Amino acid sequence: MKRQLFIIGFFIVGLAACKKLDQTPPDQLSTTVFWKQASDADLALTGIYGTLYAGSGGVDQYGPMWWDNFSDNSYSQHSLAGSQQSLISGLTPTSGGFPNSTYYSSYKTIAAVNNFLPNVNKVLSGDQLKKYRGEALFLRGLSYWYLAMTYGNVPLILDDPFTVDYSGSKAKSPRADILKQVELDWDSAIAYLPDVKFTNGHAVKAAAQGYMTRLYLFEKRWPEAAAMSKAVIDGQQFSLNPSYAANFYKPDQSSSPEIIFSVQFKQPAVPHSYSLNVLLIGPGWKDVQGTQDMINEYEANDPRKTMTFFFPGDGVAQGWPYPGTVGTPGVAEWVTGFYPLKKFVDPTVKNPVPGLLDDQDYVLLRYADIQLMYAEAQNEAVGPDGSVYEQVNDVRARPGVNMPALPAGLSQTDMRAHIWHERRVELALEGLRYFDLRRWGIAKQKLNGFVQNPTQPTLTTIYKDNYEFWPIPQQEIDINKPALIQNDGY
Numbered sequence: 001m002k003r004q005l006f007i008i009g010f011f012i013v014g015l016a017a018c019k020k021l022d023q024t025p026p027d028q029l030s031t032t033v034f035w036k037q038a039s040d041a042d043l044a045l046t047g048i049y050g051t052l053y054a055g056s057g058g059v060d061q062y063g064p065m066w067w068d069n070f071s072d073n074s075y076s077q078h079s080l081a082g083s084q085q086s087l088i089s090g091l092t093p094t095s096g097g098f099p100n101s102t103y104y105s106s107y108k109t110i111a112a113v114n115n116f117l118p119n120v121n122k123v124l125s126g127d128q129l130k131k132y133r134g135e136a137l138f139l140r141g142l143s144y145w146y147l148a149m150t151y152g153n154v155p156l157i158l159d160d161p162f163t164v165d166y167s168g169s170k171a172k173s174p175r176a177d178i179l180k181q182v183e184l185d186w187d188s189a190i191a192y193l194p195d196v197k198f199t200n201g202h203a204v205k206a207a208a209q210g211y212m213t214r215l216y217l218f219e220k221r222w223p224e225a226a227a228m229s230k231a232v233i234d235g236q237q238f239s240l241n242p243s244y245a246a247n248f249y250k251p252d253q254s255s256s257p258e259i260i261f262s263v264q265f266k267q268p269a270v271p272h273s274y275s276l277n278v279l280l281i282g283p284g285w286k287d288v289q290g291t292q293d294m295i296n297e298y299e300a301n302d303p304r305k306t307m308t309f310f311f312p313g314d315g316v317a318q319g320w321p322y323p324g325t326v327g328t329p330g331v332a333e334w335v336t337g338f339y340p341l342k343k344f345v346d347p348t349v350k351n352p353v354p355g356l357l358d359d360q361d362y363v364l365l366r367y368a369d370i371q372l373m374y375a376e377a378q379n380e381a382v383g384p385d386g387s388v389y390e391q392v393n394d395v396r397a398r399p400g401v402n403m404p405a406l407p408a409g410l411s412q413t414d415m416r417a418h419i420w421h422e423r424r425v426e427l428a429l430e431g432l433r434y435f436d437l438r439r440w441g442i443a444k445q446k447l448n449g450f451v452q453n454p455t456q457p458t459l460t461t462i463y464k465d466n467y468e469f470w471p472i473p474q475q476e477i478d479i480n481k482p483a484l485i486q487n488d489g490y
Contacts, residue, residue: 035122041132044116048139049201051109052263054273061102061146062263062362064431065280065288065344070098071433073294073424075338075452080279080287087447087461093474093490100473102150106143111161113140118160134192138203141185142211148178149218149435152469152487156181169483172472179215186212197237198260206232207261210365213373218439225377229370232260233391238367242399245307249346249360258367265359276360277352280341281310281321288429289338292454297424303401308428309339319347337453343429368395368426376419384415392422438468466490 034040054060059080061067069076069083076083082097091099113136120132147154156173158181189208198204209232216225232238239257246252247259265272279285290309298305306318314320314327319342329336344360371391379388389406396403406418423436437443447463466489477486 035119038123041120041123044112044120045132045135048109048112048116048136051105051112052139053270058101058273059279061098061105062364064362064364065341065429066098067431067434068429069288071437072291072446072450072452073428073433074341075289075291075335076287077289077333077335078285078287087450087452087463088459090462090464091467091471091490093471093477093486095471099150099470102146102470103154103473103476106147107157109143110140110157113137113143114158115160115162130192131194134189134208135203137185138189138193138208138211141182141189141208144178144182144185145211145215148175148182149438150470151472152178154178154472155484169480171483172485175469179219182215183212186215195235195237197257198262201262201264203261204237206235206237206370207365210260210370210373213370213377217373217377220380222377222381226374226381229374229377232367232370233374238370240367240394240398244304244398244401245343247363247366248344250358253361253363256366259361259363259365260367260370261365263362263364265361267357267359271357271359275352275354275356275358276344277321277346277349277358278354278356281345282352282354282356283332286333286335286340288341289335290341290428291339291452292337293450294424294428295339297421299403299425302403302425304425304428306342308341308343310342311339319345321345321347321350321352323350335453337455341429363430368398369423369430369432371395372419372423372426376416376423379412379415379419383412384410388415388419392419395422395426443468464489 034044052060052062054063059066061081063081065074066076066081066083068074069081070086079085079097081101082095082099085097086095086099116136117133120136121129124132144156152175153172154175155170156177157170186208189203190205190212193203193205193208195205198207209228213225213229213232216222216228238260241247241252241256241258243252247256253259253262264270275282279287295305295309310318310320310327312327312329315325316323320327327340328334329338334340346358346360349356349358371394375388375391378385389408393405396405406415410418420436420440424433427433434443437446444463444465444467447461450461450463451457451459452461453459466487469487471487471490472484474486477484
């Protein structure tokens with residue numbers, strides 16, 4: 001395969017700039033200097049986790065709120081991540097944002113892991129080796145998961161990039177093969193990772209179990225999904241945070257009993273490359289704004305609505321970060337017909353402006369999602385038994401949310417609708433809605449012709465059948481001809 005496929009996103013011992021692997025002989029770093037002592041494994045693993053962060057000034061695929069802009073939940077007036085361009089103009093092989101960057105950032109992580117796995121046993125052994133391998137395999141599975149969920153059929157690469165012959169090119173593998181590899185990686189991660197709480201950014205067993213549940217749901221393997229998510233529930237390492245909102249900003253999220261996996265930031269050493277507060281609510285931005293359709297999804301008096309979005313007339317008492325003013329549609333980038341995002345906004349920050357450093361973690365998996373995935377899988381497998389009610393009602397009854405229990409005697413179809421609703425309002429702006437719509441088979445129904453803003457009813461979004469597989473970036477097709485063939489319809 002050609003060199004662009006393997007731009008490495010980690011460089012150990014202070015190497016910072018991404019380089020194409022055929023420009024500099026790699027063996028000087030990998031065999032002469034590195035993999036000599038146990039601390040090298042720590043540096044290399046840190047490097048792998050480092051591929052989860054965006055470059056300077058950008059947004060990356062692990063920022064969950066940007067994914068919701070591809071769905072009916074929210075709107076991006078600046079098309080960050082390329083969402084608005086994709087929804088209004090349509091997906092093309094030259095689309096920018098996530099349709100391009102997800103491909104490259106995923107392969108950076110994969111390349112880093114593929115170098116890590118055959119070398120880490122040179123400096124580690126025993127349980128420590130298993131743990132480090134488990135973390136690396138979890139992250140490789142995560143990257144291939146994103147690739148399978150977006151592009152579908154992609155090259156399957158497991159070789160150490162320092163041993164690859166770059167004179168040739170490589171064809172795509174079927175999505176089924178990619179998902180099989182994801183399952184193998186996560187099976188190993190489940191076996192190797194410690195069964196402990198998530199604290200310091202390193203993946204734990206429940207993270208692999210939770211993501212494996214997502215895979216089983218995607219493949220409609222309902223009994224397996226129910227069993228896997230139930231294993232997390234029965235493990236009792238995690239529980240709902242008594243404060244829903246506290247899952248999404250510091251310092252509270254650092255000790256949340258609910259978060260199972262997140263991309264962690266810590267200022268001033270590891271802040272967001274561009275302030276999340278500024279992008280979400282700052283002047284000139286307000287880039288994630290809820291649609292009226294999203295707002296209408298909430299039941300009456302569901303407090304998660306006002307924990308997730310700002311509303312006209314909100315002031316300091318409601319968390320509005322501009323003392324002396326109230327939130328007003330049409331003013332300071334608040335687009336009339338939409339609702340600015342409150343979730344993930346640090347409530348202690350006032351008057352956010354460019355240059356601000358903040359460090360809210362990107363929450364990618366939490367216990368409430370595990371409960372709702374169990375409920376969905378169990379309902380599809382056997383129907384709405386007592387355990388399905390128990391998990392959904394527990395999420396609804398969280399302190400501070402206190403929504404009433406579901407009505408008794410629901411049919412499987414009615415329970416399915418309640419679970420789909422609960423996922424949308426509980427997990428809003430956490431990067432799951434777009435993928436839920438696709439795996440439920442209703443993405444085209446919901447997104448083709450969707451009116452984002454009721455004040456502009458003639459402006460609708462596009463979702464075509466072939467969008468189930470995104471186009472592979474055109475530059476990859478060009479440099480890997482004739483082996484790499486574009487996905488159908490592009």
